[in-house]
Amino acid sequence: MSEPEDTRGGQAGDQGKFAWRAFFQQTTRPLFVLGSSRRIRFVNAAWEELTGQKAEAVRGLVCSRRRHSTALAAALAPTPEALAGRPDRVRRPAPHARPGTQWWDIHFLPLPSAQGLYGWLGSIEVIGEKATGATRKLPAFLAEIRARHADAFRWEGLEGDETRLQLWVSQLRHAAAVEAPLWLVGPAGSGKETTARIVHSYSPRRLAAFVALDCAGLQPYLVEALLFAPGNVLEGGHAGTIYLKSPQLLPRDLQQQIAELAQNLAGSVRWMVGTDRPALELTTAGLILPELATTLAILEIHIPPLSVRWPCLSHWLQSWCARSHVSEEVVELLQAWPWQRGLRELRQVLEQAHLRAQDQPLQREHLPLALRLHAEHAPVVQQPIPLPSLDTILQAVERQLIELALRQCRYNQTAAAERLGIPRNRLLRRIEALGLSVPPETPKS
Numbered sequence: 173m174s175e176p177e178d179t180r181g182g183q184a185g186d187q188g189k190f191a192w193r194a195f196f197q198q199t200t201r202p203l204f205v206l207g208s209s210r211r212i213r214f215v216n217a218a219w220e221e222l223t224g225q226k227a228e229a230v231r232g233l234v235c236s237r238r239r240h241s242t243a244l245a246a247a248l249a250p251t252p253e254a255l256a257g258r259p260d261r262v263r264r265p266a267p268h269a270r271p272g273t274q275w276w277d278i279h280f281l282p283l284p285s286a287q288g289l290y291g292w293l294g295s296i297e298v299i300g301e302k303a304t305g306a307t308r309k310l311p312a313f314l315a316e317i318r319a320r321h322a323d324a325f326r327w328e329g330l331e332g333d334e335t336r337l338q339l340w341v342s343q344l345r346h347a348a349a350v351e352a353p354l355w356l357v358g359p360a361g362s363g364k365e366t367t368a369r370i371v372h373s374y375s376p377r378r379l380a381a382f383v384a385l386d387c388a389g390l391q392p393y394l395v396e397a398l399l400f401a402p403g404n405v406l407e408g409g410h411a412g413t414i415y416l417k418s419p420q421l422l423p424r425d426l427q428q429q430i431a432e433l434a435q436n437l438a439g440s441v442r443w444m445v446g447t448d449r450p451a452l453e454l455t456t457a458g459l460i461l462p463e464l465a466t467t468l469a470i471l472e473i474h475i476p477p478l479s480v481r482w483p484c485l486s487h488w489l490q491s492w493c494a495r496s497h498v499s500e501e502v503v504e505l506l507q508a509w510p511w512q513r514g515l516r517e518l519r520q521v522l523e524q525a526h527l528r529a530q531d532q533p534l535q536r537e538h539l540p541l542a543l544r545l546h547a548e549h550a551p552v553v554q555q556p557i558p559l560p561s562l563d564t565i566l567q568a569v570e571r572q573l574i575e576l577a578l579r580q581c582r583y584n585q586t587a588a589a590e591r592l593g594i595p596r597n598r599l600l601r602r603i604e605a606l607g608l609s610v611p612p613e614t615p616k617s
């Protein structure tokens with residue numbers, strides 16, 4: 173086979189060349205030919221149809237899986253086996269060139285020539301359903317369940333008058349409007365996953381599923397299977413958002429695979445992550461692979477501490493125990509507790525209190541004993557001790573010194589004045605001013 177002159181293969185002068193191109197153009201299977209430098213030499217009409225890309229636009233594109241390769245170039249890159257001159261087959265997530273196709277099975281056929289390896293013929297078989305989750309039609313009952321579920325995840329659960337809350341919600345609203353991966357940072361139980369669900373339910377992918385993978389609770393091989401094995405959560409185009417909880421606990425090779433997957437799937441699924449520390453800190457500590465951080469920590473948003481989220485209390489009460497108001501006293505008790513397990517602990521306490529109250533208004537006695545005792549023994553804010561005036565202190569010191577000097581000198585005033593280093597007249601004036609009563613001089617024994 174001689175080298176084609178253009179990617180569509182239409183204008184060759186030589187009849188031999190034209191024959192294979194015509195054949196390739198007629199087949200409905202998407203085909204492409206890479207030259208020995210892995211550049212695209214030819215694509216057929218079915219390939220253009222599949223990818224939505226024109227032959228002219230991709231001619232010369234180097235197909236490799238380097239870090240800065242486009243998703244399309246990475247998807248078409250020959251496998252190591254094919255590079256070694258052997259036929260090979262690989263399944264890869266379809267790039268986002270055209271929404272819909274989820275997986276590509278690519279067969280690489282090395283093309284020998286008199287000078288060595290001419291390049292590769294690639295043939296693509298599309299696996300999986302068409303249409304992204306956003307456009308896919310759901311059965312009515314599923315759509316209804318999903319809509320009801322989405323109702324539980326609304327901005328109202330986050331909003332409040334506090335400036336910090338408003339700023340936070342405006343960052344999240346921005347995150348909902350864009351496609352970039354979102355990295356949420358906050359301690360355990362602070363509401364990272366719930367926040368991610370809220371952002372998802374306002375995003376363009378809200379009709380598709382929110383898939384949460386708990387990398388702390390699942391064995392790494394299960395996380396790998398859920399993402400990469402046949403029947404994984406990405407197949408079928410149902411997933412709109414993948415949420416990874418604590419990916420820093422995954423082995424580094426799996427983190428690398430996820431980074432590559434996220435790069436390849438950019439545009440067809442949204443990635444969100446929840447960790448207890450910022451991505452940079454986890455990367456510096458060697459817990460998160462830099463590739464994963466640079467791929468997924470595009471928007472990093474921190475969950476505000478519970479102490480500034482109290483304006484949301486009535487909303488939480490409403491969603492957890494169908495009640496929107498509690499007395500000031502109960503609110504004060506709640507605010508005094510440290511809530512080390514965050515909103516998860518608060519939710520448990522309020523749900524239990526609600527059960528104890530049996531539909532009566534929530535009172536102090538419905539709260540757990542530990543919480544009530546804590547409030548009673550909470551350190552009382554100390555009032556500053558009032559200080560005596562400087563004159564009072566100086567006079568007290570002066571009085572003690574004069575009395576001491578007089579006692580030591582057996583109440584001889586002349587000797588006491590000398591001991592104090594002041595004239596006798598001055599000592600007499602000070603004795604009078606301080607109202608000291610001086611006994612008569614005692615004789616030497």
Ligand SMILES: Nc1ncnc2c1ncn2[C@@H]1O[C@H](COP(=O)(O)OP(=O)(O)OP(=O)(O)O)[C@@H](O)[C@H]1O
Nearest residue numbers: 329330359360361362363364365366367515516519
């Ligand atoms: N805005 C909210 N409105 C109502 N409930 C919430 C909200 N945020 C969090 N919660 C509740 O608080 C609990 C903890 O939330 P979530 O699981 O989202 O926290 P997390 O930070 O992801 O926790 P972890 O890191 O331990 O997984 C859950 O029961 C959740 O329902």
